[in-house]
Amino acid sequence: MTAIVFDKVWKEYGDHVVLERINLEIAPRSFVALVGPSGCGKTTFLRMLLGEEAATRGTILVDGKPLKVEPDADRGVVFQRYSVFPHLTVLQNVMIGREFETSRFLGKLFGAKRKQAEDEARTLLDAVGLNDHENKYPAALSGGMQQRLALAQALNRKPKILLLDEPFGALDPGIRADIHVLIRKIWNENDLTVVMVTHDLSEAFRLGTRVIAFERPRNRPEELERYGATLGSEAPGEIARPSGPQPGASITRDFEVWPKKIAAPVGGAASVPDTPSVAKAAE
Amino acid sequence: MRLLNIKPDRAWTVALAALPFFALIVAYMVGSGIRLAENPNDKLLPSFTAMAEAVKHYALEADPRSGLYLMWNDTLSSLSLLLTALAISTFIALVVGILIGLLPIAGATFGPVVAVASMVPPLALLPILFIIMGLGDGAKISLIVIGTTLKLVRDMALRVKDIPAELLIKAQTLGASTWQIALRVVLPQMLPRLIDSVRLEIGPAWLFLIAAEAIAADSGLGYRIFLVRRYLAMDVIIPYVIWITVLAFLMDLALRLLQRKAFPWFAGARTA
Numbered sequence: 001m002t003a004i005v006f007d008k009v010w011k012e013y014g015d016h017v018v019l020e021r022i023n024l025e026i027a028p029r030s031f032v033a034l035v036g037p038s039g040c041g042k043t044t045f046l047r048m049l050l051g052e053e054a055a056t057r058g059t060i061l062v063d064g065k066p067l068k069v070e071p072d073a074d075r076g077v078v079f080q081r082y083s084v085f086p087h088l089t090v091l092q093n094v095m096i097g098r099e100f101e102t103s104r105f106l107g108k109l110f111g112a113k114r115k116q117a118e119d120e121a122r123t124l125l126d127a128v129g130l131n132d133h134e135n136k137y138p139a140a141l142s143g144g145m146q147q148r149l150a151l152a153q154a155l156n157r158k159p160k161i162l163l164l165d166e167p168f169g170a171l172d173p174g175i176r177a178d179i180h181v182l183i184r185k186i187w188n189e190n191d192l193t194v195v196m197v198t199h200d201l202s203e204a205f206r207l208g209t210r211v212i213a214f215e216r217p218r219n220r221p222e223e224l225e226r227y228g229a230t231l232g233s234e235a236p237g238e239i240a241r242p243s244g245p246q247p248g249a250s251i252t253r254d255f256e257v258w259p260k261k262i263a264a265p266v267g268g269a270a271s272v273p274d275t276p277s278v279a280k281a282a283e
Numbered sequence: 284m285r286l287l288n289i290k291p292d293r294a295w296t297v298a299l300a301a302l303p304f305f306a307l308i309v310a311y312m313v314g315s316g317i318r319l320a321e322n323p324n325d326k327l328l329p330s331f332t333a334m335a336e337a338v339k340h341y342a343l344e345a346d347p348r349s350g351l352y353l354m355w356n357d358t359l360s361s362l363s364l365l366l367t368a369l370a371i372s373t374f375i376a377l378v379v380g381i382l383i384g385l386l387p388i389a390g391a392t393f394g395p396v397v398a399v400a401s402m403v404p405p406l407a408l409l410p411i412l413f414i415i416m417g418l419g420d421g422a423k424i425s426l427i428v429i430g431t432t433l434k435l436v437r438d439m440a441l442r443v444k445d446i447p448a449e450l451l452i453k454a455q456t457l458g459a460s461t462w463q464i465a466l467r468v469v470l471p472q473m474l475p476r477l478i479d480s481v482r483l484e485i486g487p488a489w490l491f492l493i494a495a496e497a498i499a500a501d502s503g504l505g506y507r508i509f510l511v512r513r514y515l516a517m518d519v520i521i522p523y524v525i526w527i528t529v530l531a532f533l534m535d536l537a538l539r540l541l542q543r544k545a546f547p548w549f550a551g552a553r554t555a
Contacts, residue, residue: 073458139551
């Protein structure tokens with residue numbers, strides 16, 4: 001069984017091909033890192049998975065069913081910025097998912113139900129290390145803390161798929177290392193498939209079970225408007241450096257990170273080694 | 284040191300702020316003194332004593348004919364019209380602005396008509412309003428509502444569109460419906476911004492009120508100014524103008540305080 005399938009997916013804006021013939025199967029509970037230069041289509045890829053953008057051609061299946069064309073609670077997301085609501089406190093930011101779910105009209109809970117949602121939210125805040133800050137507004141938090149909050153908020157609705165759009169790109173290296181530990185813990189402890197877009201190769205190898213590179217292989221000016229990117233089928237020699245206006249992109253590399261990392265079974269022993277040798281070598 | 288790096292400390296800030304006011308008062312006193320020395324009956328630049336006398340007469344003594352304290356009566360009459368009208372336009376702006384800004388369908392339907400209608404000069408509509416609604420309060424309130432609502436609506440719609448798309452996507456991934464997003468994500472973020480917009484519309488609102496009162500009214504601050512104009516009663520007009528300015532300034536101040544107290548998150552979010 002496969003969690004996510006991309007079947008000959010194209011994304012075009014008019015004549016402009018952004019992604020070309022993407023074929024991809026993502027196994028459940030994998031941690032996929034998408035890497036590639038700016039403007040190579042990896043964010044467009046993530047947006048399609050999110051339901052924010054529709055594929056021009058081809059189908060995307062999740063658990064065998066076509067992907068819904070708008071974002072919903074099946075897929076959680078953390079963006080690089082603007083991931084949390086500035087007008088809500090830390091606790092309210094985490095709670096609001098439950099409030100949306102159980103209070104269809106007001107989107108707000110009162111009394112015992114509220115208490116329960118608060119306790120639930122506190123457990124999550126505890127897990128991401130923000131339990132001392134529940135009454136602060138996001139503007140009073142550091143960048144790293146805001147991203148921890150965004151993670152707790154996204155996890156509250158227990159999504160099957162967690163999408164991360166360069167979530168740690170704006171963080172200092174030390175803080176980034178801490179949050180890497182957190183995200184790996186989250187991936188291990190929840191029934192989650194994670195897809196992460198990142199600029200940072202070492203981050204991709206450290207966290208991912210699979211690394212996918214997007215690139216635009218055919219880049220001569222006369223070809224720019226006709227060819228987008230494809231996934232993993234080009235020989236290395238054909239990959240040219242992007243130059244000039246960039247029309248599209250594709251997947252040029254796709255490999256499992258070795259040694260294999262396997263998410264711990266949910267609720268089971270977390271004894272599976274999850275530190276890749278690549279990361280060790282980098283340290 | 285460069286001029287742009289010189290920052291006044293607290294005491295200097297206060298002193299510098301007071302300076303132009305002080306200069307205005309001195310200039311007036313000098314001008315008034317020169318004219319009154321030539322002609323003690325001059326009406327154009329009355330002395331402060333004459334103005335205090337007039338204020339005392341209008342604010343602290345009942346009018347012998349009607350038994351009303353005219354200045355308070357005028358203030359009450361003007362403020363009730365102004366505040367009613369601003370409340371109506373604020374409410375309309377909030378609802379319509381969020382609709383236009385948040386829903387592409389509503390934006391496509393109402394965006395262009397609002398953009399065109401907001402170019403109609405409201406004062407040109409005043410005769411129409413008087414013809415349709417008579418000379419009563421309805422026409423005056425309508426004028427203020429028409430004059431301020433459309434700009435507020437456009438402003439709200441733009442500010443709704445300024446909400447980062449990420450936040451709306453995020454809310455959807457938390458399972459929120461359109462209604463829940465409007466109620467729990469957009470509305471609370473718009474309220475403090477609405478206060479900013481309303482603050483900017485206080486001036487136009489007074490303009491429309493005074494214009495309407497000047498033409499047809501039997502009380503109100505604008506009515507009084509235009510009434511005593513016939514007698515060149517500058518000793519009444521000047522204090523009334525100052526009073527209107529003070530009222531407008533206090534409304535602005537009250538809204539600013541409300542924004543700070545009711546939306547403590549806003550100052551931090553605005554700079555972020």
